[in-house]
Amino acid sequence: MEPQRFLPHNTIPPVVNVPTAKVPTALDEYLFDLNGFVILRGVLSPAEVADANARIDQIPRALPRKGWHGWVQREDHPEHRGISYQQVYELGGTFERMIDHPNYINYVARFVGGHDTFDYHHGPLFIDENFYTIRGPGEAIPLHAGGHDSCKRMSFRYHNGRFHCSQINVLIAFTDIGPGDGATMVIPGSHKSNIIHPEFLAKKTNEWGDGGGGSVDGVAGAIEVHMxxxxxxxxxxxxxxxxAKRVNPGERKITVYRYGSSWNRTRWGYHASPELLARVNPFARQIIHPQEYVRPPGTPTRW
Ligand SMILES: O=C(O)CCC(=O)C(=O)O
Ligand SMILES: [Fe+2]
Structure with a gap:
């Protein structure tokens, strides 16, 4: 073995460098490269979890699809995928802290990459979507994504000792999620797959539509992530x-915050509220609002 042939781990400075901030270890990077994911235990404290769940409980369950609760909107997806609320960072508290949480933000920045390149022109990162999902018995999200389609928005790339991933998801559990609870399922290594999973080709119905209701149960190669x-x-x-489809009584609650390069755009066209932009620290502000538009003097700011 000739160690000098291999680039050293940790050549990129953390984007958040407070003493409590966590940074990926060499093993984390190895496992992320190998599997496409890492599991980080206890990134939120029980108090942070309780705070977030209490904020969600303020939203009336009767809020219809597309209905608004302040700056949060219920997503218009079929009931068999549960209830999702978009733009939850607007709810403040834990949700706001999660924009740049020191327990994972350096992982996200390392995996999105772009340090010292034009990708950092507007800052290190951008959140293109952030939501909270509640699922009860019978509910699930079907199999999706995979390296086979080479989609640029989701892509995995490693070059010259650095990751350059287009979209890194931080999926956090807000309830304990074990067997029967409708756990997230992943196919380890599938971010590098060249071949489409035959399961996609076997589908005869649109599992995503109102009449759908697919899940990842029984898909070869997929494992449940218990959290x-x-x-x-x-x-x-x-x-x-x-x-997986939830079979146990009760509900399973998660958030997904999706991060990419600062030049990304939002998935659904949401915009952070002026109140949130005024409250957050400059680093978090850049993550949710990387660019001000430049206009001739006297032009209206909205039209
Ligand atoms: O609900 C899950 O476990 C996964 C969610 C997901 O993959 C998505 O919303 O794109
Ligand atoms: Fe997904």
Missing amino acids: KAGDAIVFVDATCHGS
Whole structure:
């Protein structure tokens, strides 16, 4: 073995460098490269989890699809995928802290990459979507993504000792999620797959539509990720994934914050509220609002 042939781990400075901030270890980087994900235990404290769940409980369950609760909107997806609220960072508290949480933000920045390149022109990162999902018995999200389609938005890339992933998801559990609870399921290594999973080709119905209701149960190669409330799975979106169908009584609650380069755009066209932008620290502000538009003097700011 000639160690000098291999680039050293940890050549990129953390984006958040407070003493409590966590940075990926050499083993984390190895496992992320190998599998497409890492599992980070206890990134949120029980108090942070309780705070977030209490904020969600303020939203009336009767809020219809597309209905608004302040700056949060219920997503318009079929009931068999549960209830999702978009733009939850607007709810403040834990959700706001999660924009740049020191327990994982350096993982996200390392995996998105772009340090010292034009990708950092507007800052290190951008959140293109952030939501909280509640699922009860019978509910799930079908199998999706995978390296086979080479989609640029989700892509995994490693070059010259650095990751350059287009979309890194931080999926956090807000309830304990074990067998029967509708766990997230992933196919380890599928972010690098060249071949489409035959399961996709076998589908005869649109599982995503109102009459659908597919899950990842029984899909060859897929494993359940069991988590305690406050644990996170950090994964490149190219990883083939989805969830098991919940069979136990009760509800399973998660968030997904998706991060990419600062030049990304939002998935659904949401914009952070002026109140949130005024409250957050400059680093978090850059993550949710990387660019001010430049206009001739006297032009209206909205039209
Ligand atoms: O609910 C899950 O476990 C996965 C969610 C997901 O993959 C998605 O919303 O794209
Ligand atoms: Fe997904």
